[in-house]
Structures are given as structure tokens and as C-alpha cells.
Amino acid sequence: MSGAEVVATYRVDSYLPLEQAAEVIAGEQSTGTFVAVARETPELRDRFAARVVAIEPTTSTADLPDAALAGADLPDAALAGADLPEAALAGADLPEAAVAGADLPGAIRPAGARRRSGLVRIAFGLDNFGPSLPNLLAAVAGNLFELRQLAGIRLLDLSLPDAFAERYPGPQYGITGTRRLLDRPDGVLLGTIVKPSIGLPPEELRILVRELAEAGIDFIKDDELMGNPPHSPLADRVRVVTEELDKVAARTGRRPMYAFNITDDLDRMAANHDLVHAAGGTCVMACINLIGLAGLAWLRERCALPIHAHRAMTGVFTRAPQLGIDFVAWSKLARLAGADHLHTNGLSNKFYETDDEVLRSIAAVREPLLGGYETLPVLSSGQTPGLAPETYRRTATTDLLVLAGGGIHGHPDGPAAGVTAMRAAWQSTTSGRTLTETAQQNPALQQALETFGPPGADGGGGRG
Amino acid sequence: MSGAEVVATYRVDSYLPLEQAAEVIAGEQSTGTFVAVARETPELRDRFAARVVAIEPTTSTADLPDAALAGADLPDAALAGADLPEAALAGADLPEAAVAGADLPGAIRPAGARRRSGLVRIAFGLDNFGPSLPNLLAAVAGNLFELRQLAGIRLLDLSLPDAFAERYPGPQYGITGTRRLLDRPDGVLLGTIVKPSIGLPPEELRILVRELAEAGIDFIKDDELMGNPPHSPLADRVRVVTEELDKVAARTGRRPMYAFNITDDLDRMAANHDLVHAAGGTCVMACINLIGLAGLAWLRERCALPIHAHRAMTGVFTRAPQLGIDFVAWSKLARLAGADHLHTNGLSNKFYETDDEVLRSIAAVREPLLGGYETLPVLSSGQTPGLAPETYRRTATTDLLVLAGGGIHGHPDGPAAGVTAMRAAWQSTTSGRTLTETAQQNPALQQALETFGPPGADGGGGRG
Numbered sequence: 019m020s021g022a023e024v025v026a027t028y029r030v031d032s033y034l035p036l037e038q039a040a041e042v043i044a045g046e047q048s049t050g051t052f053v054a055v056a057r058e059t060p061e062l063r064d065r066f067a068a069r070v071v072a073i074e075p076t077t078s079t080a081d082l083p084d085a086a087l088a089g090a091d092l093p094d095a096a097l098a099g100a101d102l103p104e105a106a107l108a109g110a111d112l113p114e115a116a117v118a119g120a121d122l123p124g125a126i127r128p129a130g131a132r133r134r135s136g137l138v139r140i141a142f143g144l145d146n147f148g149p150s151l152p153n154l155l156a157a158v159a160g161n162l163f164e165l166r167q168l169a170g171i172r173l174l175d176l177s178l179p180d181a182f183a184e185r186y187p188g189p190q191y192g193i194t195g196t197r198r199l200l201d202r203p204d205g206v207l208l209g210t211i212v213k214p215s216i217g218l219p220p221e222e223l224r225i226l227v228r229e230l231a232e233a234g235i236d237f238i239k240d241d242e243l244m245g246n247p248p249h250s251p252l253a254d255r256v257r258v259v260t261e262e263l264d265k266v267a268a269r270t271g272r273r274p275m276y277a278f279n280i281t282d283d284l285d286r287m288a289a290n291h292d293l294v295h296a297a298g299g300t301c302v303m304a305c306i307n308l309i310g311l312a313g314l315a316w317l318r319e320r321c322a323l324p325i326h327a328h329r330a331m332t333g334v335f336t337r338a339p340q341l342g343i344d345f346v347a348w349s350k351l352a353r354l355a356g357a358d359h360l361h362t363n364g365l366s367n368k369f370y371e372t373d374d375e376v377l378r379s380i381a382a383v384r385e386p387l388l389g390g391y392e393t394l395p396v397l398s399s400g401q402t403p404g405l406a407p408e409t410y411r412r413t414a415t416t417d418l419l420v421l422a423g424g425g426i427h428g429h430p431d432g433p434a435a436g437v438t439a440m441r442a443a444w445q446s447t448t449s450g451r452t453l454t455e456t457a458q459q460n461p462a463l464q465q466a467l468e469t470f471g472p473p474g475a476d477g478g479g480g481r482g
Numbered sequence: 483m484s485g486a487e488v489v490a491t492y493r494v495d496s497y498l499p500l501e502q503a504a505e506v507i508a509g510e511q512s513t514g515t516f517v518a519v520a521r522e523t524p525e526l527r528d529r530f531a532a533r534v535v536a537i538e539p540t541t542s543t544a545d546l547p548d549a550a551l552a553g554a555d556l557p558d559a560a561l562a563g564a565d566l567p568e569a570a571l572a573g574a575d576l577p578e579a580a581v582a583g584a585d586l587p588g589a590i591r592p593a594g595a596r597r598r599s600g601l602v603r604i605a606f607g608l609d610n611f612g613p614s615l616p617n618l619l620a621a622v623a624g625n626l627f628e629l630r631q632l633a634g635i636r637l638l639d640l641s642l643p644d645a646f647a648e649r650y651p652g653p654q655y656g657i658t659g660t661r662r663l664l665d666r667p668d669g670v671l672l673g674t675i676v677k678p679s680i681g682l683p684p685e686e687l688r689i690l691v692r693e694l695a696e697a698g699i700d701f702i703k704d705d706e707l708m709g710n711p712p713h714s715p716l717a718d719r720v721r722v723v724t725e726e727l728d729k730v731a732a733r734t735g736r737r738p739m740y741a742f743n744i745t746d747d748l749d750r751m752a753a754n755h756d757l758v759h760a761a762g763g764t765c766v767m768a769c770i771n772l773i774g775l776a777g778l779a780w781l782r783e784r785c786a787l788p789i790h791a792h793r794a795m796t797g798v799f800t801r802a803p804q805l806g807i808d809f810v811a812w813s814k815l816a817r818l819a820g821a822d823h824l825h826t827n828g829l830s831n832k833f834y835e836t837d838d839e840v841l842r843s844i845a846a847v848r849e850p851l852l853g854g855y856e857t858l859p860v861l862s863s864g865q866t867p868g869l870a871p872e873t874y875r876r877t878a879t880t881d882l883l884v885l886a887g888g889g890i891h892g893h894p895d896g897p898a899a900g901v902t903a904m905r906a907a908w909q910s911t912t913s914g915r916t917l918t919e920t921a922q923q924n925p926a927l928q929q930a931l932e933t934f935g936p937p938g939a940d941g942g943g944g945r946g
Contacts (some may be wrong), residue, residue: 058678066681120584124834152772153709163797164833214513214522217530245617284780308616310774316748333627338802369628370588
């Protein structure tokens with residue numbers, strides 16, 4: 019094999035020697051079939067066969083420090099030999115997810131064989147598929163999940179050659195462009211989700227948006243469940259929302275960004291985008307697993323606005339620890355395909371991920387990809403003002419879009435007070451004051467802390 | 483809630499009472515958030531909240547007879563009360579996959595709580611999202627996989643209202659149209675995959691196709707790993723293949739169908755389709771998980787040929803027994819979106835699925851959907867002549883496309899002999915003769931049975 023390569027990193031469990039399991043993956047995903055066939059010459063195999071470049075055994079899945087993989091591009095040096103750099107396996111906390119990996123069904127288990135686990139890196143010649151996301155997936159994430167030789171198989175990370183950067187323009191706005199549109203050059207960006215998720219009539223949405231915008235929110239989004247249903251057509255939402263935002267902008271000089279959920283069958287989605295754009299909207303949201311990464315790349319080609327990428331359904335391929343595609347690998351593909359904003363969950367979220375896993379996702383999204391692909395991490399689910407100090411301490415950045423749904427709408431004094439409390443919490447945190455101090459002068463924050471929990475109560479490491 | 487509904491059936495594991503777990507799913511996927519919010523009125527909830535319509539506990543995941551779910555539409559009667567019909571839970575074989583379900587990470591486990599497992603059916607008002615596949619997925623397969631209240635969550639089946647039939651035309655050719663294009667009105671359709679999977683130069687492909695076509699094969703397809711790479715551009719493959727098929731058709735009157743893999747970024751995929759169509763090709767193949775179901779529906783809108791739907795990457799959401807989307811549910815969406823042919827695996831395949839699971843998938847594809855959506859099941863992976871009797875006995879149909887890759891290319895006398903052996907095996911089987919009898923007059927079959935195994939050797943129930 020010569021020329022540019024894609025390197026895929028997998029976590030593999032098998033009752034076969036890891037070397038053998040790795041060769042099965044490489045064979046299935048390139049030149050192999052289950053019997054020798056005519057025309058499969060040594061020259062053909064030399065040129066096109068995927069190549070196992072590294073195997074790093076761990077004694078069991080439970081010993082594998084997930085957090086150590088951290089989403090960084092693999093250094094070239096790591097690919098030269100069979101040894102992974104020691105640093106990648108040192109001293110990370112053990113995430114909950116790594117513990118539970120039962121054998122996948124159908125795994126071949128020779129009598130007396132013991133279970134082996136490890137990291138396997140496989141190089142695929144770019145010439146096998148070219149710089150195409152769907153064709154790349156066929157190789158690195160196609161039939162291999164079904165192999166009986168594997169008792170566990172998870173794609174952790176991908177290292178991609180520059181040819182992908184030539185094909186995919188990626189985020190059109192990213193962090194910089196989003197800040198510019200919002201006229202918010204620094205500080206955390208604060209947002210919310212329209213609640214109730216579905217069923218709110220457009221004229222009530224109008225009132226809610228007015229209230230949130232006047233309270234100084236940066237960003238509002240449709241719930242992922244709200245598409246273009248008969249009871250609240252997108253066209254009606256676009257009309258009332260843009261009217262209200264225009265009015266607020268005229269009064270205050272600030273225009274929050276509203277991410278309209280344009281998710282739908284693709285031609286309809288494109289029409290939805292055009293509707294939002296024509297009305298002066300400044301953001302569209304797409305559920306990128308539901309339209310597919312190819313659908314996202316297609317949207318990017320005809321999109322004039324930032325794409326707020328919702329990750330609904332990610333859990334179906336991330337939550338089983340012994341199977342799937344890790345957020346780190348998936349997020350790279352989403353960024354290539356054009357995600358300007360990408361959901362990562364937030365600390366102490368209501369879903370299954372630990373804080374360590376969330377932080378790993380945020381770090382992955384912030385890591386430069388092929389020298390660019392600037393994407394804004396979106397922290398959401400269970401976010402409240404009390405989480406600001408821990409979030410800031412552990413991410414060390416304000417290049418975040420923090421979305422509070424219930425944490426704003428559930429404020430006892432209503433959504434506007436919810437926005438005030440969130441803003442106060444983050445301003446307090448980034449200027450080095452404690453929330454307790456700030457709350458003494460800020461009743462909205464005081465009440466939020468009483469309602470949703472004080473700093474540290476639920477923010478000091480989450481469920482872990 | 484009034485009007486048309488979607489009913490989703492889930493297998494749920496939880497340490498909470500199943501009623502509570504079911505309500506969490508219904509809430510998360512419709513009107514709920516983690517705190518009470520303003521404007522979430524009782525009227526709004528009445529109209530838009532998803533509704534738990536049935537809960538059927540099983541004592542543990544291991545007791546759940548997967549095979550009993552069989553992919554049939556739920557009878558209306560089953561939705562009226564909380565009881566599932568007894569027949570749905572009676573006496574099926576226990577599939578391997580049902581046994582291994584470990585808890586998903588992050589599951590809430592109150593002290594002393596025991597694990598509950600069961601089937602849960604939830605009805606969603608169609609008005610929540612309209613007849614749109616991406617928006618439907620947001621509701622029935624969105625964030626719910628990440629819920630901590632669940633230790634296991636798998637979408638098993640979907641019952642869809644007629645509005646989906648109005649929006650999605652589905653298969654354009656199906657079984658009937660494919661048989662017409664092939665001039666093969668009855669009998670099993672026999673096909674193969676080009677091997678080696680990648681790397682074969684176009685001029686060698688030409689020779690291979692000629693040989694297969696002259697031997698009377700019905701169908702040839704590109705490997706899913708073969709897209710439009712520099713070493714064998716699609717345009718070159720289309721040229722040599724259609725030239726050869728034209729020549730064979732002129733000589734023999736029969737023109738095999740060749741499924742060119744057009745999988746790529748969507749605009750390129752559409753251009754690939756146009757290229758195939760303009761050259762007189764009669765089938766296109768798409769890896770439908772890699773372009774997304776929305777990408778498939780989009781292709782269907784602009785496609786003039788049968789769509790051969792490859793299922794690469796399905797394992798990422800099917801193989802973990804405690805998580806995911808079952809083939810039965812997924813195949814309905816694929817058929818709505820336009821799959822004319824759909825891969826199901828075959829008996830004794832080289833992948834993880836048991837024969838029972840494969841048979842369930844074949845049955846699901848053959849079951850009428852909304853009164854139509856005729857899709858041809860495609861049996862592949864490890865298929866050989868010796869499997870014909872068991873496949874026919876257990877499927878009781880010849881409306882199958884059976885693909886043998888290694889089982890044809892690996893024949894000691896070459897691919898043409900491989901085709902002859904496969905054809906003889908199926909003709910023998912459907913006319914009630916044993917393979918042993920037939921092989922006495924058919925050396926190609928005799929040699930295939932000696933090479934790949936005699937009838938029953940590997941075909942009497944697979945790995946189970």
C-alpha cells in the first residue's frame with residue numbers, strides 16, 4: 019500500500035489472539051472473502067489490503083482507560099510501529115462505560131480460550147474509496163460490527179488525510195462566525211430550548227421568544243421533536259419568531275440567534291432552509307443522525323446559515339460499551355460534513371454519560387481537525403446556573419454554547435429570570451467570584467440556586 | 483390524543499417499575515422536560531403527550547422470545563388495552579442474542595431494586611411530527627437511547643399510519659419488477675458479488691462478468707467496499723460491464739442485472755445513478771445506512787432503476803442485544819424509503835446472526851407493509867449450493883435473491899461452475915430432489931458440495 023491512508027482505531031474484544039482478530043477486520047474491510055478466490059493476486063493484496071499498524075493489548079475491557087484517548091489526532095510516530103505511546107494508556111480515570119462490556123452475541127469462543135481486549139489500529143489506503151464520507155464508512159464502519167471473531171468492536175477514532183479537507187468545506191461559520199452574528203465576541207454563549215418541546219402554538223411561541231430575547235439570551239432553538247407539524251408549521255414559527263427578534267433588535271441592538279429545526283426529508287429540508295434564510299433567520303438546526311451525515315454534507319452545500327447539529331439518536335451507537343462508534347470518531351465526520359455547532363451534552367446531564375465522557379466529547383470538538391474545522395460545542399441537558407463554576411473549571415474555555423431548557427423555563431420567576439440567573443452565574447464564574455457572593459446581589463440567581471441546586475451540589479463530578 | 487398514531491414497540495430493561503420507565507420514555511419523546519415548565523398545560527399534554535398503550539413484563543431479558551415478534555404489523559386489538567396477545571409470547575426458540583444483555587452504562591439502580599424487563603408499546607400522535615421519516619425517528623428513536631432510567635432499550639417494531647404511504651412511494655420495482663427486468667418469472671434469483679472486493683481492474687471485471695453472465699447468473703453486484711475509487715472509476719466499470727452484458731444478451735436473450743454501487747455523497751450519487759441509467763444499466767446499489775434513510779428516500783425520488791439496498795453498518799445498531807433498533811423496525815423504514823432489494827443475511831452466514839434471526843428478517847421483509855411495499859429479500863454471506871434445501875424448507879418461498887460470493891468464485895472449476903452448481907442446487911430443491919441425487923448427474927454441483935459442504939452439513943440450523 020502506498021499513498022495517503024486513513025487510520026482507524028478500534029477497541030477490540032475477542033477470544034482469538036488479537037493479531038488474528040485484527041487481521042480478520044482488515045481482511046473483511048478490504049480485499050478479503052471467506053475463501054481464496056481467483057484474481058486475488060499477491061500484487062492486488064499488496065496494493066489494496068488494509069494493514070494492521072498497531073495492537074496494544076489490555077488485560078480486559080475494564081482496564082481500558084477510555085478517557086486517555088481524548089480525541090486528539092494520532093501522532094504519526096504512533097503509527098510507525100506496533101507500540102502505542104505509553105502516554106495514551108497512563109493514569110486516566112476509569113469511565114463507567116468501560117466496565118460493562120459483555121460479550122456481543124455470536125462471538126466465536128474456542129474451548130478454553132481466554133478473552134483478549136485491546137486497541138487495534140488499521141490503515142486503509144485512501145485509494146480504496148477516495149475522500150468520500152459514505153464510502154469511507156463502508157470501510158471503517160461497515161460489516162465489521164457483525165464479525166463473529168469479535169466479542170466487542172468499537173470504532174474509537176479516525177485519522178484522515180488532507181484529501182478530505184479538499185472535498186469537504188466543513189463549518190461555514192464555526193465559533194468565530196457565530197460570535198460575529200450574535201455580536202458577542204467573548205464569554206460563554208447562553209441559550210435555551212423552546213419548552214414545552216411540542217405543542218406550543220405559534221402565538222405563544224411569539225411571547226416566549228420576546229421574553230427570552232428581552233432578557234438578553236444569545237440563542238434559542240426548537241426542540242428536536244419539533245419539525246414541521248400541522249399544529250405549528252415551520253412557516254408560522256419563522257414568521258412570529260423573526261418578527262419578534264426584529265423588534266427586540268431594533269430596541270436593544272442585539273438579535274439572538276434562533277435555530278429553526280429544518281430536519282425533514284432532504285428536499286423539504288432544503289426548502290425549509292430557504293424559508294428561514296429568506297425571512298432573515300440566522301441559524302438552522304438539523305438532527306444529523308436522522309438526515310444522515312451525507313444529508314448534512316448535502317445541506318452544507320446549499321446552506322447560507324450556521325448549522326446547529328443536534329445529536330439525537332447518537333446513543334444508539336455509543337451507549338453499548340462493547341459496540342459502536344465513539345463520539346470522538348463520529349464528531350470528526352460531523353465536522354467535516356459541516357456542523358457549525360455540535361451537541362456534546364453538559365456536565366451533570368440527565369442522560370447516561372459521565373462528566374468525564376462529556377468532557378472528552380467537548381475536548382474532541384475543540385481539537386483542530388485537519389488544521390481547522392472550527393465547531394462550537396453545545397452543552398445541554400439538565401444545565402442550570404449552579405453548574406457554571408465546575409463547567410468552566412473543567413473545560414477552561416468560554417467557547418461554549420450552554421443550553422438550559424428546564425434550567426431557564428423552570429425558574430420560579432419565569433424564563434426571563436432564568437436567563438438573568440444563567441448570565442449572572444457565568445459572568446460571576448469567569449470573573450473569579452463565587453456564585454454565593456454574586457447571588458447576594460442577584461435575586462434571580464439566588465432563586466435559581468435554591469430551585470436547581472447550589473454550586474457544587476450536583477456539579478462536582480456528576481454521577482461519577 | 484386523537485387522530486392517526488404511530489405505535490412503537492420497545493424491549494425495555496430497568497431497575498424502576500416498568501410503568502415508570504415507560505412513562506419516562508413517553509415523556510422524553512413528546513412533551514416532557516426534567517422540571518415542570520410554564521405553558522405545559524393539561525390540554526397541551528392531553529393532545530401531544532405520547533401514551534403508553536401496553537406493558538408486558540418478562541422475568542428477564544433472557545426470557546424474551548425475540549422470534550415471536552416476527553415483524554408483523556400489530557393487530558389493532560393489541561393496542562386497545564394493556565395486554566399483549568398471548569400468542570405473541572408463546573413458544574418461540576430463544577435466540578442467542580436475547581441472552582447476553584448486560585446493563586447499559588449509567589443506568590439508575592436504586593438500592594435493592596430488581597431488574598425488570600418487558601415489552602412496552604407507546605403511541606405517538608402523528609400530528610407531533612407528520613409523516614416524515616427523519617422527524618418520526620426523532621420521536622421513536624431519538625434521545626431515548628440515552629435515558630438513565632433504562633438499563634436496556636431496543637426499538638423492536640413500528641406500526642405506521644397510512645399517511646406514510648401517501649408520502650413515500652416505496653419500492654419502484656420490488657419483486658415483480660425485478661423479475662420482469664430479468665425475464666425470470668419464477669424460481670429463486672441467483673446472484674454474486676464481484677470478488678476480490680476491491681482492486682480488480684476494469685478489464686478483468688469485464689472477463690469475470692462475461693463468464694458469470696454466460697453461465698446464466700441472474701444478478702451481479704459490486705462489493706459494498708467498491709465505490710468510485712481512482713483505480714476503478716464507476717464510469718469505467720459501467721462501460722465494460724454494460725458492453726459485456728449487451729453482448730451476452732444478444733447471444734443468449736438473457737441479460738443479467740448488475741447492481742453498480744453508486745454510494746457516495748448525495749449529489750455525486752445522483753450523478754452516478756444517471757451515468758448507470760444512461761448507459762443502459764438496470765440496477766443501482768446503495769449502502770443505505772451510509773447515505774442515511776433520508777438519502778435513500780431522496781435517491782428514490784430521482785431514480786429510474788431498482789435500488790439494491792445494502793445493509794453495511796446495520797450491526798452497529800443491531801448487535802448489542804440490550805440496545806438499538808431491531809432489523810424488523812429498521813426494514814420497514816428502508817422499504818418506505820424505497821428499497822427494492824434489501825439484504826437480510828442468509829442461513830449459516832459468516833456473521834453473528836443465528837439462522838432464527840435471519841429467518842425473522844426475511845419474514846419481516848416479505849410481510850406486506852401498509853398494504854404493499856414489495857421488497858425482495860437478499861440472502862448473502864457464506865451462501866453455497868448446500869444451503870439450498872434448508873433455506874427453501876425454512877423460508878417456503880422462491881421470492882429470494884440468493885447471493886453467493888466465495889460460494890461461486892471459490893468453486894474449484896471457477897465462477898461459471900459455481901453458477902451452474904448454485905442453479906442446479908436450487909432447481910433440484912424446488913423440484914423435490916435431493917442434492918445428492920442431482921449431484922450424480924451434475925459434476926459442478928458435486929464438486930461444490932465437496933468443497934463447501936454437503937446438504938445439511940452446515941445448513942441444519944447454523945451455529946445455533
